[in-house]
Amino acid sequence: MPETVGALRAHRGIRINGTPLILGGTTAALLIVVALPLLFILLQAIFPELANGSLLAPLSHLATIFSDPALFGLTFNTLRLGVCVVLLSATIGIPLGALRGLFKLPFAGLWDLLFLVPFMIPPYIAALGWIMMLQPNGYAEQLLGLHAASFLFSFGGVVFVMTLNVFPVVYFAVSRSIASSGSRLADVGRVCGGSPWQCFFRITLPLATPGIAASLLLVFAMAIEEYGTPAALAANAGFFVLVTGIERRFSDWPIDLPGAATLSVVLVILAMLAFWLQRRIQGKQIFETMNGKPNDVSLRPLGAWRWPVTALFAVVALIATCAPIFSIVVTACMRTLSGGLQRDNLSLTHFDAIFTSGNSALQALATSTGLGVATALLTGLLGLLAAYCVVKTRMRGRVLLDALSVMPNTLPGIVVAVGLILAWNQSFWPVTPYNSWVILLLAYCCLLLPYPVRYASAAFAQIGDNMEAAARVHGASLRQTLMKILLPLIFPSLLAAMLLVFAVASRELVASLLLAPTGIQTTSLFIWRQFEQGSVGQGMAMSVVTILMTTTVMVAVTLWRQRQQ
Template structure:
């Protein structure tokens, strides 16, 4: 009975978190009056959507910006990742930390930080007299801001792939007469191409689902994206649920199209070494390339990490922006206001931390069960569980928000999480479920298939083997994934804006509202604290993973 309970429970949770919200989006898109309980006029909303003059601009803006971000992320992340993966660099872990910070910085915070730096009378103009306001509020500016925030996914994918594979085969080619360039082009680069393609795909996916940057910069730049269009259809009166659902489907199709293209390009190509497990890669000496490599990495780190973080921290201690950068304008009043009992900051912080903690527990549990059923138990129907558990990776946050609204804002539910904090928890769990699934699945595949069968032979049930053998062995990977879920969930913006009930604020909503209300000082003070907490959690997660790999 218990053996049947675990698959049934896991499948039920995946249906609630993933399948049902997606199903209700599809039904609302097909039947315009579905929210009113009517099945009439099927596909009647398609024609108005196609006639919408904003549709080509939204779709074109989304595709061009996402493709530009993916390509530019590759142009930055590939050479930096190659240098990090192939050569011995001084303070190598410091470079990893510096390039980790942009990924941990929520894109909307990065956009707001760059606004404070580059806008008219911003920090750059105050200190140097240079005004780059027109560059910031343009399509190029949006692409640059998003790229500086997203390129680390390519950097880490390439560098970790090369660190794992090493240069042994390239050195063999050099011994047999190949030049350094030919060895890199024909051996090293093909072995890293799957990681590069995966990183570019992730960059494309992150770009098409981004809401904060186009919302902060797009209106003044005349650029619209699908995420902003969906949010407006839900926020502006009259609310257009069919239009939001159809645009959500378009966004899903774009995301799945990116996955399909990546599979077509590299999915059927497998580059492997048949000489056994590679030894530890200590890297080669960079020689004359060391100084140029350090200079380039320093410049990228300054642009991607230094200036936005400095802007964020500086704004948090400036009394007023108009007062300029001077000692007389320094104050700690913004931080004092955050911890004042009269403000909303403590409540927002408590809400975000509580929701993030619960999301980490829920996703960790479901991720463990889903990965165990697919990888170890290999139950019948495991393909459905695997697909549902990983599908949120292709679902933008705004789409998840729309699906949860359509699903739970119904009169026929006896109890509904809609308009409560629980709806936020559901959205975070749906969005972040792939993290624990991927981490635990990878850890389970490294365990081999002997330990659990041995326990079963000695009389242990499947549940006992899971609890006493599998869980302790995969706990480092699971804990690392849960820490990442906690860090990301604590600053999620778009679903929080769509789903937060009246009177409830999260950290992300608090920061966004502070800028809307003209109080950037408090917003950036909260952003600085959020970034520091996220960085400590992520470094802790990486340390746990590395400790687990050494055991």
């Protein structure tokens, strides 16, 4: 026993002596990647002359900005868009998710796959696909004799297209939450006299509330920070949100840095309020159901509702998945748009152009692939170290580290881009990543860091201290313990997170629009600029390649996770 106590004390002593360096290095990296951009946004919002190297006249510009009626309009439009997308996503995702989680649904795996595809289509590509489908002389008019341009290029059209992209977040959250909680407690309610609807709304649905709240928060955050869909569909109609307002202050002369920084702060506050509201909801909806018995996860038969429910899933899949995919693929395979849907107008010319050596499309694809891989590796390493310090140590400063690692959840992409511009475009830096590909890498790392941190933290929490203690007591260094014991144990989860990071980084748009230096083009920028220049076919061909790449990565993630379970 004394030897055991002494070994444990030695283990704790080694841990304390070995972790300050890794804690300090990880904190410094997070300060540079996460805190520095936000700090300069706050400074620019306070000191309007910061870009000129002056701290004079603090807050002197706020009266002009807040008296501008456009600010209220941008904020109101942003909130209205976020709330409407959340409500419509809940209207679609919660019933479908409940049906998927409770009943034996025909072709259930097929519907899961089809509902995953819209989430894999970058929102701006989906918006461009719907334009080709519903515009005058679009595919819907050529096939069915109708178009919906007046609806598509409006606020309602933006909500419609964005909802079809993000409702799968709610669908998968609800279906998995309800399936994991099982139906045993609802059966008890039925035995006690409750009707099926009463048991669903008072037992089954409340148990899924945490998952629903988290998914709706994510939908709201995705809606208020999305740039491509509002810019493509409603900008010409005069509908602007905070994201498009920030971008215009950078792209229109004269450049308004204080105004862009102030709008960025407003956008961050909205995102933080959403996170606060979610925590309040979850705090009031905590239910303990574990009693030592496994939950009954058997699915119920649909009976007479079998085929009507199947038809409902088919209609949603047709609208959300098949229609935009059809539009994107057909446009990519057409020689000319004026040729219409004719067999002799189909060709692979645009794909040939993409894969021609030296072509700008191929260079953009290589740039996005390289940045995606680099972002996955860096966020994986930083997420591993941050999660280890937060979960496996008791050092002072780990609370700050935890806060820094999750802060990007409340930072929309355009806010990170604005912060990096303000932070690194200063004359006092001896060396700066501004106007190089490194600035894109910093932006992607900041935005996507929470994925590896969350996955690694969950994996570390499931690993006891005994193996690490044995290794450290027997002379293993901190590096050896991490690389030879802990990393192999959490590697499946960490790799899954890194694959997700790669998939998202390789298609990111809004930060790339603001930060990409001259001569460097990513796939998202290539697609966006091809549409601006009228080269729709080649832009859609690149879209098909991007969708195939990200979907393949997500399928690989899913298969990997299933094999590890």
